[in-house]
Amino acid sequence: MKTIAVIPARYASTRFPAKLMQDLGGKTVILRTYEAAKKSNLFDDVFVVTDSDLIFDEIVSNGGKAIMSIKEHESGSDRIAEAVENMDVDIVVNVQGDEPFINTEALQKLIDVYKNDAEMKVDLASLMFEITEEDEISNPNNVKVVTDQSGFALYFSRSVIPYPREINVGVRYMQHIGIYAFRKQALLDFYSWPMKSLEASEKLEQLRYLEFGKRIKMVETQEKSIGIDTVEDLEKARKMVTE
Numbered sequence: 001m002k003t004i005a006v007i008p009a010r011y012a013s014t015r016f017p018a019k020l021m022q023d024l025g026g027k028t029v030i031l032r033t034y035e036a037a038k039k040s041n042l043f044d045d046v047f048v049v050t051d052s053d054l055i056f057d058e059i060v061s062n063g064g065k066a067i068m069s070i071k072e073h074e075s076g077s078d079r080i081a082e083a084v085e086n087m088d089v090d091i092v093v094n095v096q097g098d099e100p101f102i103n104t105e106a107l108q109k110l111i112d113v114y115k116n117d118a119e120m121k122v123d124l125a126s127l128m129f130e131i132t133e134e135d136e137i138s139n140p141n142n143v144k145v146v147t148d149q150s151g152f153a154l155y156f157s158r159s160v161i162p163y164p165r166e167i168n169v170g171v172r173y174m175q176h177i178g179i180y181a182f183r184k185q186a187l188l189d190f191y192s193w194p195m196k197s198l199e200a201s202e203k204l205e206q207l208r209y210l211e212f213g214k215r216i217k218m219v220e221t222q223e224k225s226i227g228i229d230t231v232e233d234l235e236k237a238r239k240m241v242t243e
Helices: 029-039 053-060 075-084 104-114 134-138 182-190 197-202 206-211 233-243
Strands: 003-009 047-052 064-069 091-094 123-130 144-147 153-159 174-184 216-220
Touching: 003 029, 003 075, 029 047, 029 233, 047 053, 047 075, 053 064, 075 091, 075 153, 075 182, 075 233, 091 104, 091 182, 104 123, 104 216, 123 153, 134 144, 144 197, 153 206, 153 216, 174 182, 174 206, 174 216, 182 206, 206 216
Parallel strands: 003 047, 003 091, 047 064, 123 216
Antiparallel strands: 091 174, 123 174, 144 153, 144 174
């Protein structure tokens, strides 16, 4: 089973423009993410796929592998699908470019899903963790997921799901972490499908997979990912690097 990591890396960012090229302890954020993925020893190969000459040159000039996107893309899945379309791979892991502190244990759990999937029932695997604070549960920026008894996603939403009409019934609220491991065919199928109403309404690309019948296995983890979305996040990350 050939497994690769692909790091989608857009230069533009609404909340923090050019964040991937910011300095983080003497190296750019995107280079640190790439090197962390390599050092994890989880993957047969690691690539950055980008729409930016600056990011492409940053990776290649430091001995890494980068791919330039040919088309404009609305989602990370589209960008990754274009990049791997002609590659001989089985599993593609999406590593977020703004998360240089890779959670190796969580990524290993995603890869293990496929090692234990002899009947090939899993199209995608992704991560979730429990949230308990009311403001976290109600925050629309925190995407929630509900699963069936086998751990397959039933729905993702920015709204509170399930709705707490009845309390004290043992409901756990799970927040989705947008890191995925895909079967290559699931990515290629996604690339060929149009956006439908659920995805368009919630602005969540994973709903396209569900709308077209793909099965997403959710894996619980105990740790939040550490992403860099704001200048304040970058300052925190710089302190972590120097500690």
